[in-house]
Amino acid sequence: MGSQTEAAGAPTVAVGVCLLKGEKVLLGRRCCSLGYSTFSLPGGHLELGESFEECAARELKEETGLDIDKKRMEFLTATTNELLLEGGKPCQYASVCMRAVMEHGDGEPQNVEPELCDGWDWYEWDNLPKPLFRPLHNAVRAGFNPFHA
Numbered sequence: 001m002g003s004q005t006e007a008a009g010a011p012t013v014a015v016g017v018c019l020l021k022g023e024k025v026l027l028g029r030r031c032c033s034l035g036y037s038t039f040s041l042p043g044g045h046l047e048l049g050e051s052f053e054e055c056a057a058r059e060l061k062e063e064t065g066l067d068i069d070k071k072r073m074e075f076l077t078a079t080t081n082e083l084l085l086e087g088g089k090p091c092q093y094a095s096v097c098m099r100a101v102m103e104h105g106d107g108e109p110q111n112v113e114p115e116l117c118d119g120w121d122w123y124e125w126d127n128l129p130k131p132l133f134r135p136l137h138n139a140v141r142a143g144f145n146p147f148h149a
Contacts, residue, residue: 011081011092015055016043016136018076018146019068019109021102024122025146026064026109030133032116033088040133041097042109042120056098064109064120074099076146080135095135099146 018041019026027039044059046052053070060066076097083092109120123129125147132140 009091011094013046014043014093014095014135015046015052015059016041016095016097017056017060017073018097018099019060019064019066019102020099020146021122023147024124025128026120027123027129028063028111028120029118029129030116031114031118034084034086034091035133036086038131038133038137039123039129040136043095046096052096052098056100060100063113063117065112066106066109068100068106072100072103076144080139082135082138084134093135095139097139097144097146 017026025041027041030036030038030040042060042063043056044062046055047058050058051070052075053073056073057068057070060068076099079097080095081092082095083090111117111119125145128140131137
């Protein structure tokens with residue numbers, strides 16, 4: 001008989017995108033059961049055969065409508081390994097952060113997946129909204145800062 005964590009399956013690799021605009025970062029409030037009502041970076045699951053850059057660009061497009069070329073995605077060293085027990089079944093995420101900087105002509109983020117996110121807004125890193133999604137919260141607590149990575 002397997003443990004509760006074994007029943008949930010293998011760990012998942014998640015890719016978060018620190019999209020920067022001036023001194024602000026893009027965050028959205030989650031509507032899904034995992035991390036409900038917490039603020040999170042755009043991002044999602046790494047698909048088989050996908051690079052971190054490709055995943056970051058795809059997830060950003062799917063969630064915000066912004067078409068940021070994968071060549072503009074930069075790997076940040078921040079990673080987290082989280083066992084999340086809320087939201088139905090236990091799951092484990094190994095998360096990687098990527099960074100991209102908004103450029104003139106990129107447009108503004110749209111709420112493309114309203115069933116998953118209440119909307120997107122720009123926040124100063126030193127004044128982030130609360131509560132943060134646990135992987136982001138733990139990274140921030142450990143000193144992660146996409147402006148100085």
